[in-house]
Amino acid sequence: MPTTAAPNKPRHQTGDGTVTRVSMAFDALNTFPALAESRRRLLSATADGNMLTADVVAAIESDASLCIAVLRAANAREHGRGRVETAVDAVPLLRPRTIQALASRVPTFDFFERVGVWDTAPEQFRLHAQATQRAAARVAAEVNYAHRDRLAVTSLLHDIGKLVLIRAYPGYLSHIHHDSATPSKRAGGERAELGIDHAAIGGVVIRRWGLPTSLATTIEQHHSPEAGGDAAVIRLADMLAHHEHGEAVAPRELLGSAHAIGLGPDELRRLMYELPGASHERQLPADPCPLTGRELGVLQQLGRGRVYKEIAHELGLSTSTVRTHLHNIYRKLGVDNRAQAVLFATGQGWL
Numbered sequence: 001m002p003t004t005a006a007p008n009k010p011r012h013q014t015g016d017g018t019v020t021r022v023s024m025a026f027d028a029l030n031t032f033p034a035l036a037e038s039r040r041r042l043l044s045a046t047a048d049g050n051m052l053t054a055d056v057v058a059a060i061e062s063d064a065s066l067c068i069a070v071l072r073a074a075n076a077r078e079h080g081r082g083r084v085e086t087a088v089d090a091v092p093l094l095r096p097r098t099i100q101a102l103a104s105r106v107p108t109f110d111f112f113e114r115v116g117v118w119d120t121a122p123e124q125f126r127l128h129a130q131a132t133q134r135a136a137a138r139v140a141a142e143v144n145y146a147h148r149d150r151l152a153v154t155s156l157l158h159d160i161g162k163l164v165l166i167r168a169y170p171g172y173l174s175h176i177h178h179d180s181a182t183p184s185k186r187a188g189g190e191r192a193e194l195g196i197d198h199a200a201i202g203g204v205v206i207r208r209w210g211l212p213t214s215l216a217t218t219i220e221q222h223h224s225p226e227a228g229g230d231a232a233v234i235r236l237a238d239m240l241a242h243h244e245h246g247e248a249v250a251p252r253e254l255l256g257s258a259h260a261i262g263l264g265p266d267e268l269r270r271l272m273y274e275l276p277g278a279s280h281e282r283q284l285p286a287d288p289c290p291l292t293g294r295e296l297g298v299l300q301q302l303g304r305g306r307v308y309k310e311i312a313h314e315l316g317l318s319t320s321t322v323r324t325h326l327h328n329i330y331r332k333l334g335v336d337n338r339a340q341a342v343l344f345a346t347g348q349g350w351l
Contacts, residue, residue: 025167036108038063046096060087061152069102085212086149129156131241154218161202182250187223199223232260289350290332298325303342
Protein backbone atom coordinates (compact mmCIF):
# COMPACT_ATOMS: atom_id res chain seq x y z
CA MET A 1 0.00 0.00 0.00
CA PRO A 2 1.31 3.51 -0.73
CA THR A 3 2.17 5.69 2.21
CA THR A 4 -0.43 8.36 2.89
CA ALA A 5 -0.63 11.57 4.82
CA ALA A 6 -1.22 11.34 8.54
CA PRO A 7 -4.72 12.37 9.62
CA ASN A 8 -3.50 14.87 12.19
CA LYS A 9 -2.31 18.32 11.21
CA PRO A 10 1.50 18.22 10.93
CA ARG A 11 3.55 20.47 13.18
CA HIS A 12 5.19 22.16 10.22
CA GLN A 13 1.95 22.88 8.39
CA THR A 14 1.10 26.59 8.38
CA GLY A 15 -1.66 26.85 5.81
CA ASP A 16 -0.98 28.74 2.61
CA GLY A 17 2.69 29.27 3.54
CA THR A 18 3.36 25.53 3.40
CA VAL A 19 1.51 25.17 0.11
CA THR A 20 3.62 27.95 -1.38
CA ARG A 21 6.87 26.43 -0.12
CA VAL A 22 6.02 23.00 -1.49
CA SER A 23 4.90 24.46 -4.81
CA MET A 24 8.17 26.37 -5.11
CA ALA A 25 10.07 23.20 -4.20
CA PHE A 26 8.37 21.32 -7.03
CA ASP A 27 9.40 24.08 -9.43
CA ALA A 28 12.97 24.00 -8.10
CA LEU A 29 13.34 20.40 -9.28
CA ASN A 30 13.50 21.76 -12.83
CA THR A 31 16.90 23.22 -11.93
CA PHE A 32 18.25 20.15 -10.13
CA PRO A 33 21.66 19.60 -11.73
CA ALA A 34 23.25 16.60 -13.39
CA LEU A 35 26.78 15.49 -12.66
CA ALA A 36 29.01 17.29 -15.17
CA GLU A 37 30.82 14.09 -16.09
CA SER A 38 27.55 12.26 -16.77
CA ARG A 39 26.41 15.01 -19.11
CA ARG A 40 29.81 15.04 -20.86
CA ARG A 41 29.53 11.31 -21.50
CA LEU A 42 26.00 11.62 -22.85
CA LEU A 43 26.99 14.44 -25.19
CA SER A 44 29.96 12.39 -26.36
CA ALA A 45 27.79 9.30 -26.97
CA THR A 46 25.39 11.33 -29.14
CA ALA A 47 28.06 13.36 -30.93
CA ASP A 48 27.19 11.89 -34.33
CA GLY A 49 24.17 10.28 -35.91
CA ASN A 50 25.59 6.77 -35.50
CA MET A 51 25.21 6.71 -31.74
CA LEU A 52 25.56 3.44 -29.87
CA THR A 53 22.33 2.89 -27.96
CA ALA A 54 24.04 1.03 -25.11
CA ASP A 55 26.44 3.92 -24.44
CA VAL A 56 23.61 6.45 -24.52
CA VAL A 57 21.43 4.42 -22.16
CA ALA A 58 24.33 3.92 -19.75
CA ALA A 59 24.99 7.66 -19.61
CA ILE A 60 21.31 8.48 -19.06
CA GLU A 61 20.91 5.84 -16.35
CA SER A 62 23.93 7.21 -14.50
CA ASP A 63 22.20 10.46 -13.54
CA ALA A 64 18.73 11.34 -12.25
CA SER A 65 18.45 14.72 -14.00
CA LEU A 66 19.43 13.32 -17.38
CA CYS A 67 17.07 10.38 -16.92
CA ILE A 68 14.20 12.71 -16.02
CA ALA A 69 14.82 15.01 -18.99
CA VAL A 70 14.89 12.14 -21.48
CA LEU A 71 11.85 10.33 -20.04
CA ARG A 72 9.81 13.54 -19.96
CA ALA A 73 10.68 14.29 -23.58
CA ALA A 74 9.92 10.74 -24.72
CA ASN A 75 6.55 10.68 -22.95
CA ALA A 76 5.69 14.13 -24.33
CA ARG A 77 6.45 12.78 -27.80
CA GLU A 78 3.96 10.01 -27.10
CA HIS A 79 1.33 12.72 -26.48
CA GLY A 80 1.50 12.41 -22.71
CA ARG A 81 0.21 8.85 -22.64
CA GLY A 82 2.71 7.88 -19.95
CA ARG A 83 3.90 4.77 -21.75
CA VAL A 84 7.67 5.19 -21.77
CA GLU A 85 9.00 3.62 -18.57
CA THR A 86 12.68 3.15 -19.36
CA ALA A 87 15.69 4.81 -20.92
CA VAL A 88 15.93 1.77 -23.19
CA ASP A 89 12.52 2.60 -24.66
CA ALA A 90 13.02 6.37 -24.61
CA VAL A 91 16.24 6.59 -26.61
CA PRO A 92 14.89 5.11 -29.89
CA LEU A 93 12.02 7.64 -29.81
CA LEU A 94 14.36 10.65 -29.73
CA ARG A 95 16.84 11.80 -32.32
CA PRO A 96 20.50 12.16 -31.30
CA ARG A 97 20.31 15.93 -31.69
CA THR A 98 17.19 16.01 -29.49
CA ILE A 99 19.00 14.13 -26.74
CA GLN A 100 21.98 16.45 -27.13
CA ALA A 101 19.74 19.50 -26.82
CA LEU A 102 18.08 18.09 -23.70
CA ALA A 103 21.45 17.35 -22.08
CA SER A 104 22.82 20.77 -22.99
CA ARG A 105 19.96 22.49 -21.17
CA VAL A 106 20.41 20.53 -17.93
CA PRO A 107 22.47 22.47 -15.34
CA THR A 108 25.46 20.61 -13.90
CA PHE A 109 27.38 20.23 -10.68
CA ASP A 110 30.84 19.03 -9.83
CA PHE A 111 32.16 17.63 -6.55
CA PHE A 112 34.64 20.51 -6.32
CA GLU A 113 31.98 23.18 -6.77
CA ARG A 114 28.85 24.00 -4.77
CA VAL A 115 25.59 24.48 -6.67
CA GLY A 116 23.81 27.53 -5.33
CA VAL A 117 20.57 26.67 -3.57
CA TRP A 118 21.20 22.93 -3.80
CA ASP A 119 24.59 22.98 -2.01
CA THR A 120 25.70 19.37 -1.33
CA ALA A 121 22.31 17.75 -2.02
CA PRO A 122 23.09 16.65 -5.62
CA GLU A 123 26.17 14.67 -4.61
CA GLN A 124 24.49 13.02 -1.61
CA PHE A 125 21.43 12.17 -3.70
CA ARG A 126 23.57 10.75 -6.54
CA LEU A 127 25.66 8.51 -4.28
CA HIS A 128 22.66 6.90 -2.61
CA ALA A 129 20.72 6.62 -5.87
CA GLN A 130 23.58 4.82 -7.58
CA ALA A 131 24.19 2.54 -4.60
CA THR A 132 20.50 1.60 -4.66
CA GLN A 133 20.64 1.11 -8.42
CA ARG A 134 23.60 -1.28 -8.08
CA ALA A 135 21.86 -3.18 -5.29
CA ALA A 136 18.62 -3.42 -7.29
CA ALA A 137 20.51 -4.83 -10.30
CA ARG A 138 22.22 -7.40 -8.09
CA VAL A 139 18.96 -8.40 -6.38
CA ALA A 140 17.16 -8.63 -9.73
CA ALA A 141 19.87 -10.92 -11.08
CA GLU A 142 19.66 -13.11 -7.97
CA VAL A 143 15.91 -13.70 -8.34
CA ASN A 144 15.87 -13.51 -12.16
CA TYR A 145 13.54 -10.51 -12.06
CA ALA A 146 12.26 -9.52 -15.49
CA HIS A 147 11.87 -5.74 -15.38
CA ARG A 148 15.49 -4.70 -14.90
CA ASP A 149 15.36 -1.75 -17.29
CA ARG A 150 12.48 -0.27 -15.30
CA LEU A 151 14.28 -0.93 -12.02
CA ALA A 152 17.25 1.05 -13.33
CA VAL A 153 14.95 4.09 -13.50
CA THR A 154 12.93 3.65 -10.30
CA SER A 155 16.02 2.90 -8.21
CA LEU A 156 17.63 6.08 -9.54
CA LEU A 157 14.55 8.21 -8.77
CA HIS A 158 13.18 6.50 -5.66
CA ASP A 159 14.17 9.37 -3.33
CA ILE A 160 13.18 12.23 -5.62
CA GLY A 161 10.61 13.33 -3.02
CA LYS A 162 13.42 14.08 -0.54
CA LEU A 163 14.59 16.88 -2.80
CA VAL A 164 11.19 18.53 -2.50
CA LEU A 165 11.33 18.30 1.30
CA ILE A 166 14.90 19.65 1.37
CA ARG A 167 13.78 22.75 -0.54
CA ALA A 168 10.47 23.19 1.28
CA TYR A 169 11.70 22.64 4.86
CA PRO A 170 15.13 24.01 5.81
CA GLY A 171 16.77 21.72 8.35
CA TYR A 172 14.65 18.76 7.27
CA LEU A 173 17.58 16.37 6.87
CA SER A 174 19.30 17.16 10.16
CA HIS A 175 16.01 17.11 12.07
CA ILE A 176 14.55 13.84 10.76
CA HIS A 177 17.36 11.96 9.03
CA HIS A 178 19.75 11.46 11.91
CA ASP A 179 22.28 8.62 11.70
CA SER A 180 20.52 6.27 14.13
CA ALA A 181 17.23 6.23 12.21
CA THR A 182 16.43 3.32 9.90
CA PRO A 183 14.82 4.07 6.50
CA SER A 184 11.36 3.14 7.76
CA LYS A 185 11.75 5.26 10.90
CA ARG A 186 12.83 8.22 8.80
CA ALA A 187 9.75 7.88 6.63
CA GLY A 188 7.62 7.59 9.79
CA GLY A 189 9.28 10.71 11.19
CA GLU A 190 8.42 12.60 8.03
CA ARG A 191 4.77 11.61 8.32
CA ALA A 192 4.67 12.57 12.00
CA GLU A 193 6.33 15.95 11.46
CA LEU A 194 5.09 16.94 8.02
CA GLY A 195 1.95 14.86 7.45
CA ILE A 196 3.46 13.16 4.39
CA ASP A 197 6.64 11.27 3.52
CA HIS A 198 9.13 11.57 0.68
CA ALA A 199 7.86 8.41 -1.01
CA ALA A 200 4.34 9.83 -1.43
CA ILE A 201 5.75 13.15 -2.60
CA GLY A 202 7.95 11.32 -5.09
CA GLY A 203 4.88 9.72 -6.62
CA VAL A 204 3.28 13.16 -6.99
CA VAL A 205 6.41 14.46 -8.72
CA ILE A 206 6.46 11.59 -11.21
CA ARG A 207 2.80 12.14 -12.08
CA ARG A 208 3.27 15.91 -12.43
CA TRP A 209 5.95 15.19 -15.02
CA GLY A 210 3.61 13.00 -17.05
CA LEU A 211 5.65 9.86 -16.51
CA PRO A 212 4.03 6.40 -16.29
CA THR A 213 1.88 5.57 -13.30
CA SER A 214 3.88 2.36 -12.85
CA LEU A 215 6.95 4.43 -11.92
CA ALA A 216 4.96 6.66 -9.57
CA THR A 217 3.39 3.70 -7.78
CA THR A 218 6.75 1.98 -7.26
CA ILE A 219 8.25 5.13 -5.76
CA GLU A 220 5.20 5.69 -3.54
CA GLN A 221 5.34 2.16 -2.16
CA HIS A 222 9.08 1.62 -1.76
CA HIS A 223 8.94 1.88 2.06
CA SER A 224 5.80 -0.25 2.46
CA PRO A 225 6.21 -3.74 4.02
CA GLU A 226 3.25 -4.85 1.87
CA ALA A 227 4.93 -3.77 -1.36
CA GLY A 228 5.29 -6.24 -4.20
CA GLY A 229 6.93 -6.27 -7.61
CA ASP A 230 9.29 -3.40 -8.42
CA ALA A 231 8.58 -1.65 -5.13
CA ALA A 232 9.62 -4.72 -3.12
CA VAL A 233 12.91 -4.94 -5.00
CA ILE A 234 13.57 -1.22 -4.50
CA ARG A 235 12.70 -1.48 -0.80
CA LEU A 236 15.31 -4.20 -0.31
CA ALA A 237 17.86 -2.43 -2.53
CA ASP A 238 17.38 0.82 -0.60
CA MET A 239 18.06 -0.92 2.72
CA LEU A 240 21.09 -2.71 1.28
CA ALA A 241 22.45 0.63 0.05
CA HIS A 242 22.03 2.17 3.52
CA HIS A 243 23.76 -0.86 5.03
CA GLU A 244 26.60 -0.56 2.51
CA HIS A 245 27.17 3.03 3.67
CA GLY A 246 27.28 1.93 7.32
CA GLU A 247 23.89 3.42 8.17
CA ALA A 248 21.23 1.91 10.44
CA VAL A 249 19.00 -0.83 9.04
CA ALA A 250 16.56 -2.99 11.00
CA PRO A 251 17.55 -6.69 10.61
CA ARG A 252 13.96 -7.90 10.85
CA GLU A 253 12.83 -5.47 8.15
CA LEU A 254 15.73 -6.50 5.93
CA LEU A 255 14.81 -10.17 6.28
CA GLY A 256 11.14 -9.44 5.67
CA SER A 257 11.91 -7.41 2.57
CA ALA A 258 14.10 -10.20 1.19
CA HIS A 259 11.40 -12.79 1.94
CA ALA A 260 8.86 -10.73 -0.02
CA ILE A 261 10.81 -11.31 -3.24
CA GLY A 262 11.72 -14.91 -2.55
CA LEU A 263 15.14 -14.58 -0.91
CA GLY A 264 15.99 -16.53 2.22
CA PRO A 265 18.50 -15.63 4.95
CA ASP A 266 21.38 -17.46 3.27
CA GLU A 267 20.89 -15.66 -0.04
CA LEU A 268 20.56 -12.34 1.78
CA ARG A 269 23.80 -12.96 3.69
CA ARG A 270 25.58 -13.63 0.43
CA LEU A 271 24.24 -10.43 -1.11
CA MET A 272 25.31 -8.37 1.90
CA TYR A 273 28.77 -9.91 1.70
CA GLU A 274 29.17 -9.36 -2.03
CA LEU A 275 27.58 -5.95 -2.51
CA PRO A 276 30.10 -3.48 -1.03
CA GLY A 277 32.28 -2.46 -3.92
CA ALA A 278 30.82 -5.18 -6.13
CA SER A 279 29.92 -4.42 -9.71
CA HIS A 280 27.13 -6.40 -11.33
CA GLU A 281 26.76 -4.95 -14.79
CA ARG A 282 23.32 -5.17 -16.29
CA GLN A 283 23.35 -6.23 -19.92
CA LEU A 284 22.39 -3.04 -21.69
CA PRO A 285 20.69 -3.15 -25.08
CA ALA A 286 22.85 -2.42 -28.08
CA ASP A 287 21.83 -0.80 -31.34
CA PRO A 288 18.53 -1.97 -32.86
CA CYS A 289 18.98 -5.34 -34.54
CA PRO A 290 18.88 -4.94 -38.35
CA LEU A 291 17.82 -8.55 -38.88
CA THR A 292 14.29 -9.73 -39.53
CA GLY A 293 12.71 -12.16 -37.11
CA ARG A 294 13.32 -15.06 -39.51
CA GLU A 295 16.96 -14.04 -40.05
CA LEU A 296 17.50 -13.81 -36.31
CA GLY A 297 15.99 -17.27 -35.91
CA VAL A 298 18.43 -18.68 -38.46
CA LEU A 299 21.32 -16.97 -36.68
CA GLN A 300 20.20 -18.42 -33.34
CA GLN A 301 20.29 -21.88 -34.87
CA LEU A 302 23.78 -21.17 -36.19
CA GLY A 303 24.85 -20.21 -32.69
CA ARG A 304 23.75 -23.65 -31.50
CA GLY A 305 26.07 -25.32 -33.99
CA ARG A 306 23.36 -26.47 -36.41
CA VAL A 307 24.17 -27.08 -40.09
CA TYR A 308 22.04 -25.90 -43.02
CA LYS A 309 19.88 -29.03 -43.25
CA GLU A 310 19.24 -29.05 -39.49
CA ILE A 311 18.26 -25.37 -39.55
CA ALA A 312 15.97 -25.94 -42.51
CA HIS A 313 14.26 -28.85 -40.75
CA GLU A 314 13.96 -26.97 -37.43
CA LEU A 315 12.44 -23.84 -39.00
CA GLY A 316 10.43 -25.53 -41.74
CA LEU A 317 12.41 -23.95 -44.56
CA SER A 318 14.20 -25.20 -47.64
CA THR A 319 17.99 -25.39 -47.61
CA SER A 320 18.19 -22.77 -50.35
CA THR A 321 16.05 -20.37 -48.27
CA VAL A 322 18.39 -20.85 -45.31
CA ARG A 323 21.34 -20.01 -47.58
CA THR A 324 19.56 -16.87 -48.77
CA HIS A 325 18.89 -15.78 -45.18
CA LEU A 326 22.54 -16.35 -44.29
CA HIS A 327 23.68 -14.27 -47.24
CA ASN A 328 21.43 -11.43 -46.07
CA ILE A 329 22.66 -11.80 -42.47
CA TYR A 330 26.32 -11.56 -43.50
CA ARG A 331 25.60 -8.53 -45.68
CA LYS A 332 23.64 -6.68 -42.98
CA LEU A 333 26.20 -7.37 -40.27
CA GLY A 334 29.21 -6.73 -42.48
CA VAL A 335 30.80 -10.12 -41.75
CA ASP A 336 32.19 -12.93 -43.87
CA ASN A 337 31.21 -16.15 -42.13
CA ARG A 338 28.99 -17.78 -39.52
CA ALA A 339 31.51 -17.51 -36.68
CA GLN A 340 31.87 -13.76 -37.17
CA ALA A 341 28.09 -13.35 -37.44
CA VAL A 342 27.42 -15.22 -34.19
CA LEU A 343 30.19 -13.41 -32.30
CA PHE A 344 29.08 -9.99 -33.55
CA ALA A 345 25.39 -10.55 -32.77
CA THR A 346 26.22 -11.96 -29.30
CA GLY A 347 28.40 -8.97 -28.52
CA GLN A 348 25.55 -6.63 -29.50
CA GLY A 349 23.13 -8.45 -27.20
CA TRP A 350 20.91 -9.75 -30.02
CA LEU A 351 21.46 -13.41 -29.16
